[in-house]
Amino acid sequence: MAHTATPPAVDHRGPVTGRERALAPDLIRGAMLLLIALANAANFAYAGAPGVSGNPHGLERIFNLLKLTLVDARAYPVFGVMFGYGLVQLARRQRNSGASVGVVRSILLKRHLWMIGFGVVHATLLYFGDFLGAYGIIGIACTLVLLNRGDKFHRIVLVIWALQLVYVVGAGARALFAALGSSGPAVGITNSPNPSLAADSWASALVDRLHEYPAHTAFVTGLIVVVWLGMWAARQQILEHPEAHKTLLTRVAVTGLAITVLGGLPLGLVGAGWLHVDHAAVSAFEMLAQVSGQFGGPGYVALFGLIVAKLLKTRRADQLGTPLTAISALGQRSMSGYLFQSICWTLLLAPYGLHLGERFGTPAFITAACAVAVWTISVVAAYTMKQHNYRGPAETLLRRLVYNR
Template sequence: MAHTATPPAVEHRGPVTRRERALAPDLIRGAMLLLIALANAANFGFAGAPGVNGTPHGLERVFNLLKLTLVDARAYPVFGLMFGYGLVQLARRQQNSGSSVGAVRSILLKRHLWMVGFGLVHATLLYFGDFLGAYGLIGVLCTLLLLNRSDKFHRLIIVIWALQVLYAVGTGVLALMAALNSTGPAASITNSPNPSLAATSYGQSLVERLQEYPAHTAFVLGLIVVVWLGMWAARRQILENPAQHKTLLTRVAVLGLSITVLGGLPLGLVGAGWLHVDSSAVSSFEFLAQISGQFGGPGYVALFGLIVAKLLRRPQLGRPLTAISALGQRSLSGYLFQSVAWTILLAPYGLNLDLGNTAFTAAAAAIAIWIVSVLAANAMQHRNYRGPAETLLRRLVYNR
């Protein structure tokens, strides 16, 4: 009697192919890189955060209001949520291909540890405000502690998120009380200086970055809650099928964006010079802006999910959206390209670009570099090229 050979167990699959990608995550990453650019270019321009002129005039008032209300501390939580979403997508794809639990865990840990390495190089050579290393560390924790848990266990993140909503509301009430009790002289927003961004030589900036990076990474580790929320959403494949989750996405968009906008508005009004309160109230507004910023993650993602649900009804996506989606597929390269651009264009030891107004110079540079990255990503898409950073990471992770 003939015996049928048992096929060998699959250790792991290779990288995700273009046909396997969902539109919503890529479009979100590509579009939100513009907000990342606006925030980081301003940090370079002002050599500190939040990167605004404390005594604005004219249109600069409007710019400060929009930046502090919609951008600062509101863009990077989007990538935290999408990182958690992508983690589950990668794990599911490997598992559906027959990979063992151990093999899946191994490939994810390898990927995240290489991200830590990417982040260390990025922070050392270019920009202390790196998120790659922190996301890599968070990815290691999520892979070991959260990935293979039950649906019942993952419901805990909804409870945690509800408690954070209550905390944000309480913070808002305290900020309002601080404003009502404001009696001292009016205070303005001041940029917290970053020595590495103000350094007049590249060598000096490198030394300063090595000192600034650890504290920044420790701060970003708090995003593990946002990453976990992204994992919860990915387990339900919400962004793969946004039309089927329209009600949920609408509620999350309304709640998330309401909290993040209302939480950032008081500081935005101070930054615009339209609200005058004492330094104690300004400090309360700054804390409220940080706390409420994390809700921009689910808020923006849900909003884009609703937009994609409508776009998918069309026979064609259109060239601009296709190009932005191509950038989203190469978000790692796009993110690193931005840091190279800011170093060349805005650093004191670079071209030190100045168009007469620091805020508008940084904003113009941010928009221009984002457009260049969109065009470059679109060209790579037509040539079936992953992108330099993505290609390197995949070779290191998959040994291909």
Template structure:
């Protein structure tokens, strides 16, 4: 049966969410996970390709490669897919509780996601082909039309799909193990697949390249629909608004989700660190396993942070600052792309240290810290953030 909220007399729609209506866990998750997004994307810029790692690592570079492949690559963006679905339900619920009609709620959500598509296209054209906003906008429109008003029984289908995906991950795991056992050719190190837009020597050339790269990337991201659906289910149960009441579920989700994603990424991480030497067939099988298992990192990380919130007894300064960034995650995400373009592209500052891996990690951490401080300063002045302010004006 479909969950229906009792509301005040029908209105067309209400305005955007206020600060007092926000739950801590979603904002803290978004703010913290922007660090992982930064570590992934800054490395792409620094190496002008993907996955963005040293092909012949030495010393601490081995550790950086290992951590990146087990905890970051293909594991950060699923977190935002979960939170995107969660946010769709939160937005719809707030509109409904204010008395907005079902048609008005649908119009607001479709309009908001349509503007995200526009934001994504502009972002991908001007700054970074690896944009997720546009694809999330398309998925958001589809979810609004086909999923939001479905019954609880219908939404249980998502667990059947996730079960099949877990079986798929296990099958790819078995294939990777067999490929390692049968490995007999020359050792294949991990190398970066070049992205012309990231290695372009002029801004105009990079813009032209991005226009060619973005459509394929956006199409590949549409597969996050199932992950978004899981976030929709979680939001219907208000799991992150009251994580203390769902500790058992969160504990199991964190253990299973992160367990699968780490184990699935481990073989490729060992190759990336230079501690395992196998042939190309085995490396390809490991790469597929790493990508497929990465999606389980989304619910795993979300559940982990939900558990951490249950242990927060008071809102310390770091928690408030990171949450402030989470409230302005759209601005924080776009700010990162501006920073990578200014700091790491060949036609701008093109910063390099003795190790590109060190450069990428240090720049990512530094930019994230600056964004946290900036977001906290905005929150002290009750300023939503430039991208959020623009989006709200366009939608409302």
């Protein structure tokens, strides 16, 4: 009697294909890379954070106001939310293909370990302000501690988020009292210098980056709550079906963006030179801007979710037009786009590069021009890659390392 061979059990299903991707996460990542570009280009141009002129004039005032209110400490939490969202999506696809819990955990741990490696290389060679390594560390913690928990456990993050709102309200009250009691000499925004960004040679900058990167990474790992919030949202499949969650998305967008804008506005007005308070008040404004910025993550994500819901109401995902398709293509290649930006800032803005901000004497305008230009180039490049069915260099390498393919 002939025997039919039993097919081997599935160990894992490999990386996700393009047709399986949801539109909203990719569109969010692609669009928000513009804000990341504005933030990081400014850090290079001013050799420190927050990357604004301490004595603004004319349109520099507008630049400072918008950057401090809408970008700083507000763009990277978006990627924290999306990192958590993507982690759950990846695990779900593997499980749906028949992979065991142990195999899924192994794949995720391997992926996050390689992300730490990518981050170390990025921070050493290009920019100390790397997020890949920190996300790798957070990813390992989330995989081991959070991923396989039930819905009831994951609701804890909503309680934590509510408590964080209480903390923001307290920070706002302290900032208000500090402003009302301001009696010392008025001060403006001062950039905290980063030696690696002011170094006059790549070699000396590399040495400085080795000292700066660990502290920055330790700071960024505090985003684990934001990442956990993204995991909760992914378990509800909110961005796969934004039209079914419009009420929730509307509430989160309005609340999150209101908190993040109001929290950043006092510092933005100081940066623009339109509000004059003493050092104690400015310090209180900086704290408020930092803690309220976390709410920009879910706020921006919810806003884009609503935009996608409106788009999909009148057209299919493959009929969005070239601009939105191109931005979404960049979102699919966000790691390559992010690393490409660091290469550009090094070449265009570093003292041992073209140093355009100092050469033209208008860092704010050079920052904005470089950020928009580099982001636009990356969008065009991503769209071209999509047309040729190419993942992107960083994504291709990471997938080969993780899946051995």
